[in-house]
Amino acid sequence: MHNLPIGVFDSGIGGLTVLRALRQALPRESFLYLGDTARLPYGTKTPASVVRYALQSTAVLCQQGIKLLVVACNTASAVALPSLRAAYAPLPVIGVVESGAKAACMVSRSGHIGVIGTEGTVRGGSYEREIIARRPSAQVHAQACQLFVALAEEGWFDTPVTRATAEAYLRPLLSRAPVDTLVLGCTHFPVLREAIAAVAGPGVTLVDSAQTVAQHVVHILENQGFAAMESKEGDLVFFATEGPERFARVGSLFFGATIRPEDVTLVDL
Amino acid sequence: MHNLPIGVFDSGIGGLTVLRALRQALPRESFLYLGDTARLPYGTKTPASVVRYALQSTAVLCQQGIKLLVVACNTASAVALPSLRAAYAPLPVIGVVESGAKAACMVSRSGHIGVIGTEGTVRGGSYEREIIARRPSAQVHAQACQLFVALAEEGWFDTPVTRATAEAYLRPLLSRAPVDTLVLGCTHFPVLREAIAAVAGPGVTLVDSAQTVAQHVVHILENQGFAAMESKEGDLVFFATEGPERFARVGSLFFGATIRPEDVTLVDL
Numbered sequence: 001m002h003n004l005p006i007g008v009f010d011s012g013i014g015g016l017t018v019l020r021a022l023r024q025a026l027p028r029e030s031f032l033y034l035g036d037t038a039r040l041p042y043g044t045k046t047p048a049s050v051v052r053y054a055l056q057s058t059a060v061l062c063q064q065g066i067k068l069l070v071v072a073c074n075t076a077s078a079v080a081l082p083s084l085r086a087a088y089a090p091l092p093v094i095g096v097v098e099s100g101a102k103a104a105c106m107v108s109r110s111g112h113i114g115v116i117g118t119e120g121t122v123r124g125g126s127y128e129r130e131i132i133a134r135r136p137s138a139q140v141h142a143q144a145c146q147l148f149v150a151l152a153e154e155g156w157f158d159t160p161v162t163r164a165t166a167e168a169y170l171r172p173l174l175s176r177a178p179v180d181t182l183v184l185g186c187t188h189f190p191v192l193r194e195a196i197a198a199v200a201g202p203g204v205t206l207v208d209s210a211q212t213v214a215q216h217v218v219h220i221l222e223n224q225g226f227a228a229m230e231s232k233e234g235d236l237v238f239f240a241t242e243g244p245e246r247f248a249r250v251g252s253l254f255f256g257a258t259i260r261p262e263d264v265t266l267v268d269l
Numbered sequence: 270m271h272n273l274p275i276g277v278f279d280s281g282i283g284g285l286t287v288l289r290a291l292r293q294a295l296p297r298e299s300f301l302y303l304g305d306t307a308r309l310p311y312g313t314k315t316p317a318s319v320v321r322y323a324l325q326s327t328a329v330l331c332q333q334g335i336k337l338l339v340v341a342c343n344t345a346s347a348v349a350l351p352s353l354r355a356a357y358a359p360l361p362v363i364g365v366v367e368s369g370a371k372a373a374c375m376v377s378r379s380g381h382i383g384v385i386g387t388e389g390t391v392r393g394g395s396y397e398r399e400i401i402a403r404r405p406s407a408q409v410h411a412q413a414c415q416l417f418v419a420l421a422e423e424g425w426f427d428t429p430v431t432r433a434t435a436e437a438y439l440r441p442l443l444s445r446a447p448v449d450t451l452v453l454g455c456t457h458f459p460v461l462r463e464a465i466a467a468v469a470g471p472g473v474t475l476v477d478s479a480q481t482v483a484q485h486v487v488h489i490l491e492n493q494g495f496a497a498m499e500s501k502e503g504d505l506v507f508f509a510t511e512g513p514e515r516f517a518r519v520g521s522l523f524f525g526a527t528i529r530p531e532d533v534t535l536v537d538l
Contacts, residue, residue, distance in 0.1 A: 037313065038308075038314070038318070039307075039308070044306065044511065044512050044515055045307070045511055045512065046511065046512065049307070049511065146419060146422065146423055147416070147419045147420065147423055147425075147430075149419065150415060150416045150418065150419035151416065153415065154415055154416055156416075159437070160433060160437075161416075161430060161433045161434050161437055164429060164430045164433055165430050168428070168429075168430055242313070242314055242315065242318065243313050243314065243315060246313050
């Protein structure tokens with residue numbers, strides 16, 4: 001069990017920011033990453049479709065053998081965790097939404113928590129539900145920041161356009177209430193962290209779902225005694241359901257290190 | 270034959286700018302529009318997948334009965350026309366790429382033609398090929414403007430962010446060469462026309478693929494004697510392969526008139 005890899009599932013390449021954080025926190029673990037690029041974005045799909053896609057994608061990872069599953073996709077985390085846990089018990093399944101909500105509740109002093117994500121994540125209200133469940137007095141202020149996804153994929157991490165976009169989205173949110181905590185509720189957003197922080201200002205703590213989920217996984221591996229016993233660096237294996245070339249090229253931006261097209265295996269779901 | 274509708278196929282909602290132009294040019298025609306929203310965006314898919322999706326989508330339209338097919342999706346226009354023509358002959362099949370390239374060749378005096386589109390369209394080089402085939406001396410200057418897609422879907426048609434983005438994409442393109450014609454090589458871009466025109470300046474003629482394809486269809490219906498004989502306004506029927514609610518909401522922006530969710534029929538491909 002110890003030496004099985006950790007599975008990471010995302011709708012595409014955004015989850016590579018989560019893999020990057022996991023890799024930094026757990027350098028001796030091996031990882032299997034599956035990006036369901038053929039069917040991204042999940043945010044505009046119906047919950048029933050997202051559950052079906054998540055089950056299919058997880059089946060591929062489980063066939064290879066994994067000891068824990070991280071659902072890096074916010075949309076899938078919001079709707080598919082119960083189905084995944086039921087289908088693959090006793091596999092531990094960790095979602096970015098739970099981790100991010102938990103961290104935000106711990107960090108916020110004012111209780112006014114901002115959440116930014118895709119249109120689908122914000123409309124679904126998943127962060128709001130998870131935050132209120134943990135801290136019923138909290139006030140959640142959510143804002144869809146759809147353009148951030150395109151900015152991240154374009155590699156415009158901190159350009160004048162990025163800052164102007166952050167201003168347009170965040171200024172109204174921050175003027176509405178004394179928000180002191182802002183959850184980056186989309187796996188694409190950590191790469192825009194500088195621009196978002198510059199607009200949000202020093203009084204606002206950013207909660208990076210990639211980092212919080214990595215901390216969460218560290219705890220679970222320790223608690224369950226599942227941590228890798230190897231002393232060497234773990235392996236990385238990438239699967240994509242479409243376009244390994246684009247996965248490698250744009251994915252390298254998110255992963256923060258080069259992924260070569262030949263490292264990405266195409267799987268047909 | 271005359272009273273059969275015209276089929277319009279797109280990967281999603283962008284093609285509604287094409288439908289809008291068709292509707293304005295041909296108010297007495299009826300239209301069936303199919304947006305393959307479950308599998309958008311096509312631009313990041315492999316050509317083989319795009320051909321398969323286009324054949325499946327067209328099959329749905331042909332089952333209903335159509336007299337002509339407009340492929341509003343640039344990616345599908347670039348790779349799937351030969352397969353569609355072979356599979357559904359003698360159905361006339363019109364693609365936005367051919368129409369846009371033809372118009373650009375007629376309009377340009379300098380022979381320096383700019384083409385803007387999605388990453389997929391620009392990498393595929395379809396406009397370049399179609400332009401050079403018609404005007405071998407032309408110089409084509411292509412620029413991927415991926416963020417324009419997100420700006421259009423966000424409804425930020427002419428905001429400071431839109432203009433700053435247009436500056437970032439178009440200024441280098443326009444300084445490289447005496448471009449006098451700019452092809453809007455993505456169905457999303459006509460709604461950003463004002464912002465694009467403001468940055469391009471009065472010396473650059475914009476070729477709107479939605480309008481040029483509508484003119485093309487007018488000619489074909491006249492030449493083949495297929496035009497509607499009705500004196501009343503034609504009918505509109507919408508199909509989407511996922512998320513009729515979002516199709517209606519965001520689609521209304523592109524269509525320039527309200528589409529109600531109940532007007533959109535979900536089809537499973």
